Amino acid sequence: MPDSVGVRQAQAQRTRGAVLAAAAAVFVDQGVQAPIRDIAERAGVGVGTIYRNFPTRADLVTAVYRHQIDTCTALASQLLEESASPFTALTRWADAFVDFLVTKHGLGAALGSGDPGLENLHTLMLDTLVPACATLLEACAAADELGPGITAYALMRAIGNLCITGPDYDQADAKHMVATLLAGCRRTA
Amino acid sequence: MPDSVGVRQAQAQRTRGAVLAAAAAVFVDQGVQAPIRDIAERAGVGVGTIYRNFPTRADLVTAVYRHQIDTCTALASQLLEESASPFTALTRWADAFVDFLVTKHGLGAALGSGDPGLENLHTLMLDTLVPACATLLEACAAADELGPGITAYALMRAIGNLCITGPDYDQADAKHMVATLLAGCRRTA
């Protein structure tokens, strides 16, 4: 019965997608610690469905952001090819990263939360975003455009922190401050 | 009975002080969301006493950090007098601010939390730290040491965010990133 199985799996995928979309929305509104029940209600499913698909909260958080993180990672090498100088690529990439973080600002808070259950997300970043950033930094260093002592991890973390916005500190401020931080990273002639 | 009134007031003050000291300690251990009961236990008082003195959690948080914020504020003008250049003063002050924020790391998270109940703390910063920072920035600008578009509020917020530390991003990293940010603020010759 491949048909009915396929139909059911497709339905399950749609449910999973609905949960992820609802979770993303609720995370923006309430942060990553939002009650599971709220997410279930927003998704129009029972809480059991969420627990079935994402046994822990961290699983859900990770799944919500995984695709976006992957996209961001891929952007790094693309910009490196397209840009006039490595540092320009770094700057553009940071800009894109800020857009990503600020739009999904729950992630910013999640990155800074230190929650041990979010180890997966942390790992995900270490495994994907940090190497992408490191590639850019190495290219900058090779082009003699980078000041000393800048590590990919600390830079990612710093950018992540600078993207925690609030009533009087918005996306434009975050972008400006990230740009300023990168300016400080640049080798002075 | 002026005596007994004075005695009672003195006792009340001591209680208030004990609560503040306990809260500061617990905030360091558990963050500003720590259970009220834990603070009460550490202070050796009943929870009711805390609610009497600090009706909301934000009141308590604000009171805990007020003195330290005032100290930090006063440091700005002092450094401005002592230092060779305004930018040096700014750098030193930022360093001191980082020490303050990282040591009392609950505050860093509090500043970035966007919690509407912490409006008081926000106001406190606007009213004290931001003007102090603005004074330093104005001195830098007057000495032609400052790049364009840096506002005191955004800078304070950025520094505050950079001080949200974690397992792999510690006080030294925060200091380094703040120094880098300030380097980026400096006018390029």
Added chain:
Amino acid sequence: MPDSVGVRQAQAQRTRGAVLAAAAAVFVDQGVQAPIRDIAERAGVGVGTIYRNFPTRADLVTAVYRHQIDTCTALASQLLEESASPFTALTRWADAFVDFLVTKHGLGAALGSGDPGLENLHTLMLDTLVPACATLLEACAAADELGPGITAYALMRAIGNLCITGPDYDQADAKHMVATLLAGCRRTA
């Protein structure tokens, strides 16, 4: 299409058998209150299949133990023929019953649980094991080997209870206590 019907029925029987085997195993590991899902997983079927074949948990429990109970029942008359005296037969039979109960220790607890849903199992025992035991007791009484006031039901129940084992009271203890109980049942000269 007698063939396809036969095939389907054979398949259904195999499924039923797999569920019973899985349930027996899980009951040993986790007791008769084990989650239905665990049994379904062990059997390699969906939970719906279990509900179709055994609408209530008691139905499943009863089915699991029915065969073993029947075997135990048949043993009574066999031992009566083989043994030197009726009381010896009773003793041996009790020994076998203990082995059965302790090995499938979920049943011991089930018997003592008073769960109204297990009425079926209770009935099954009344209808099979108790008469078997009664036969043995009657033979003992006829041989003047039995003290007064021992009823088959109470004895079965007592033996069942004595077989509820635990960390510091194991199968050997249960056997010893059952033997002691039977010794107490014997007519004193």
Added chain:
Amino acid sequence: MPDSVGVRQAQAQRTRGAVLAAAAAVFVDQGVQAPIRDIAERAGVGVGTIYRNFPTRADLVTAVYRHQIDTCTALASQLLEESASPFTALTRWADAFVDFLVTKHGLGAALGSGDPGLENLHTLMLDTLVPACATLLEACAAADELGPGITAYALMRAIGNLCITGPDYDQADAKHMVATLLAGCRRTA
């Protein structure tokens, strides 16, 4: 303010007592796994009050039965003095123990549950009832009234198990079976 403190403590004691009484009643009705909420409702308190006084379910179970266990323990030495022979004392004590277990039949189930959280209760028995029983057994052995291989622990456990009653196996049956078991313990001349 010794008065108001005393009043409050007295009130707290009364609450504690109400919880214990409610728990005892609910345990009889529903067993020791009854929902905490049910106990709270029966006691007329909030669930928090139960958790305050008895952080774990085992704490509550233990507290419910501790007094009765102590009473039963004390009875052993008293009967030993009063009775004509050690074995008579043992018999009488077992009788009293059955009364206790059957009346509070939740304990019977608790003893046989093997629940690791009830380690306290288990310990309580090992520390009090088992030694009391051991004293009786030793006296019997000294009077040459005891058959071989009977340990206090196994005997207590066996008696406990025999007291798990049900619809067709009541207190009288339990008493009879315990008496029979003890008869089996007696040295045959």
Added chain:
DNA sequence: TATGAATGAGCCTTCATTCAT
């Protein structure tokens, strides 16, 4: 004024049961 026992809302998590495929 200080106390802390009591309350109960709220969240987490499990699992029996249903039903569309």
Added chain:
DNA sequence: CATGAATGAAGGCTCATTCAT
């Protein structure tokens, strides 16, 4: 018939908050 995704009731536990003393 079999499947297993989905549901949601049920129960555990925590902690903010109140209020009688």
